[in-house]
Amino acid sequence: MKGWISQGIAMIACxxxxxxxxxxxxxxxxxWQDRVNHEYLVAQAKPLILQDVADKVKKPLSSLVMVEWYDQNFNLFACGEVAGTSGFGxxxxxxxxxxxxxxTNSEIETKSNKTSFQDSIMIYCQYRE
Incomplete structure (x- = not known):
């Protein structure tokens, strides 16, 4: 009887x-699957985000410089500057x-919002000058 009980306990433990x-x-x-899906979506979103910015500033994609991406907790943030512009922050x-x-939610700095834009950009990116 004792052998049967110990075998049962071992079987249950297994x-x-x-x-x-x-x-x-x-x-x-x-x-792992969530991470793979996120990486795929990030790769698809990056060119669309840059194109949205280029369209808003009416410049070619090549004018977007110092672009940095921050992928935090499955949220993607982009920051950068527009070459060939002056008088901004x-x-x-x-x-x-x-x-x-x-x-479609890219914010562009204007000369009138330089100060408030600095605060906004610090929220979204660890912006480095």
Whole structure:
């Protein structure tokens, strides 16, 4: 009788271990799949965001310089400057921009909002001059 009970307990312990391994494996795969999907979406969104900025400043894509991307907690932020501009708050007086990750929600600095734009850009990006 004692042998039967110890075999039953061992069998239950093995089943519980196998179930825990399966649950852990499924969770790990799910997190991996989320990361892969996010990386794919980020790769698709980056050119669209830059094109939105270029359209708003009426300049070619090549004029967007010092572009930095921040991918934090599945949120994508973009910051940068527009070459060939002056009188703004960016390095060398260039016009700055940022996007909070939406392909149509890019903000462009104007000469009248330089001060408030500095505060806004600091919220979205660790902007470096």
């Amino acid at each position: 089943l519980i271990t196998i179930l825990l391994i399966i649950v852990f494996g499924v969770r790990l795969y799910s997190k 960016g390095s060398g007086g260039r016009q700055r921009f940022y996007s909070d990750g939406s392909v």
